[in-house]
Amino acid sequence: MDRPVKAIILGYGIRGRAYAAYAKTHPEDFEIAGLADPVAEFPADADFPTWKRWEDAIDSGSGADAVIVALPDRLHHAACIKALEKGYHVLLEKPIGCTWQECVDIAEAQRRTKRLVLTGYVLRYAPFYKKLREVIASGVVGELTSVHHLAAISYGKASHAYCRGNWSVEAKGTGMLVNKCTHDFDLIEWWTKGRKCTKISSFGSLMHWRPENKPKGAADRCMNCPESVRENCAFDAYKIYYDRRDLRYHFADESDEAILKMIETSPYGRCVYACGNDSVDHQTVLMEYEGGLTIILEMESYSQQRNRVTHFYGTRGEIIADERRIEILPFLGDSTTITPAQTGHHGGGDREIMTEFVKLVRTASPDRFPAILDAALESHRIAFLAEESRYTGKTVVDGKLN
Ligand SMILES: NC(=O)c1ccc[n+]([C@@H]2O[C@H](COP(=O)([O-])OP(=O)(O)OC[C@H]3O[C@@H](n4cnc5c(N)ncnc54)[C@H](O)[C@@H]3O)[C@@H](O)[C@H]2O)c1
Incomplete structure (x- = not known):
């Protein structure tokens, strides 16, 4: 074509x-x-x-x-x-x-x-993560023994999406882990290619954005909240959407007037303690893989930064990656730091996934399509099993509750 x-x-x-x-x-x-x-x-x-x-x-x-x-x-x-x-x-x-x-x-x-079904896993296509995978696959830190992966969402973005917004109520779609961390499980699937996850345990809850934590005197909407309460509230919609500008991209009209109107009329102007939300605000997943590799995934709402920080431990060294820099710390030889160039949303992933999609539609043989979807499904399988573990309080072994 x-x-x-x-x-x-x-x-x-x-x-x-x-x-x-x-x-x-x-x-x-x-x-x-x-x-x-x-x-x-x-x-x-x-x-x-x-x-x-x-x-x-x-x-x-x-x-x-x-x-x-x-x-x-x-x-x-x-x-x-x-x-x-x-x-x-x-x-x-x-x-x-x-x-x-x-x-x-x-x-x-x-x-x-x-x-073809290509899943919107934009991070796989971002230059930073492509480079990171290359470093892991090069064997420079030997065989991986464990990985600590933090998905820090930031209190502003988490309050927007998982307390006030689209993913605040699990029954209306998916919970926070499936919605947010299928990206992370997909990266893990990519990093551990060929190894099977054999055991999963998960813990997590909605600890803070609950009605019982609403400050004394607070109103159900920020516009009606007394100044004395609002000034001490980090989740105040005026601070999140008006004073800071970094979340305005969520709205088609980013002008000051439109943002003020949105705070007065939309669900995003509600008090975070009065949103009827039930999505977790933090969750941990522990995984064991064939051969003994262990992985911890931590998903956290209450962070200042919005990023992913991953610490890889291998038999010959460590890698620390934080979406800006990749530090390679071998036990023998010199340490190096790589800073892959990143332009565009999701570190360039939004653009690169479209390039890949166009290429696949134009040239790929349909024989490849099942494997492309299967790789993406693995992240969902793990995420749903982790949720099963969280709901039941039990460890999932070989895809079954133990
Ligand atoms: N790949 C990623 O990194 C990434 C990031 C954010 C969101 N997402 C996913 O993308 C999807 C969309 O998220 P979003 O942030 O763009 O949400 P959004 O709310 O900004 O956009 C969804 C749009 O769908 C429209 N819509 C609702 N019902 C419709 C219908 N019946 N017919 C046609 N349109 C309808 C809404 O009006 C809205 O404009 C979600 O499933 C989300 O999980 C992926």
């Missing part, structure tokens, strides 16, 4: 807009064939069809090659299967499904239709 790959984008929120941007920067490779969203404002210069309902977009017979599913989690299963059955390749945002059964259904649909 020597023309641009044409895709319909379902859901024109943050992720839908991120993928759509690739059409502007790489017009020779990618073209938007249409957008579907019930509420979003579409670009004024759109020269393609738009729909309110994702079903209508898939049924439109638009001549597209692919569909990008950037919808809320609970719609991934239906939209992905319908798109596959209509003959489209799919770039599917994570999580693949809200339950393990939904993931299995999608794998079956992929086998039936022989189309």
Whole structure:
């Protein structure tokens, strides 16, 4: 195929807009064939069809090659299967499904239709993580014995997504671990390629953003909260969205006026102690792999920084990676630090995954497609098993509760 790959984008929120941007920067490779969203404002210069309902977009017979599913989690299963059955390749945002059964259904649909399903694991394509994998695979620190991986979300982002926002109530989609850390389990799957995870235990809870921790005198919305209470509250919506500017990208209109209105009227202006949320705010997963490798994953809301910090211990040295630098500390020889160049969102992963998607649609043999989806499913299998362990308080051994 020597023309641009044409895709319909379902859901024109943050992720839908991120993928759509690739059409502007790489017009020779990618073209938007249409957008579907019930509420979003579409670009004024759109020269393609738009729909309110994702079903209508898939049924439109638009001549597209692919569909990008950037919808809320609970719609991934239906939209992905319908798109596959209509003959489209799919770039599917994570999580693949809200339950393990939904993931299995999608794998079956992929086998039936022989189309590509690429999961939105943008970190795999980011130059930083590609370099890190290269360093691990080089054997410079010998055989890995253990890995400590911290996914620090930051109190601002965590309060936005997992307390006030889309992923605050587990029954409405997926809990925080499946939503956030399937990325991390995917990286772990990549780092440990070929080894099987044999035991999983997980602990975690919602400790702090609970009604009983609401400060005395606080109101249910920040706009009604007394100044004396607000000034001592780090989660005050005015501080998170108005004073700081780094989370404004979540909203289509980032102007001061729009942000103030959003705080007054939207769920993001609610007191964090009055959101009816039940997603955990921190969780730990302990894993044992074939051959004895042990891994600890820590997911934390109450951090200042929003990053991932990973410490690899090997029989010949250590690696410390923090999404900016990779420090290689061999027991013999000199230590080195690598600082991979990073440009763009998710360290360049948003751009690079689109490059990979276009390449796969244009050139890949369908024989490769099942393995691509299977690799992504492994992260979900581990995440759902970890949740099972957290709910039951038991260790999962060889995929079964012990
Ligand atoms: N890969 C990543 O790093 C990453 C990061 C963030 C989110 N995500 C995933 O991407 C997906 C979208 O997340 P987001 O942050 O863009 O959320 P969002 O809320 O910004 O966007 C979702 C969009 O879907 C639209 N929508 C809802 N119902 C619809 C329907 N019936 N038909 C068409 N559109 C509909 C909403 O109006 C909204 O604009 C989620 O599944 C999320 O887990 C992935």
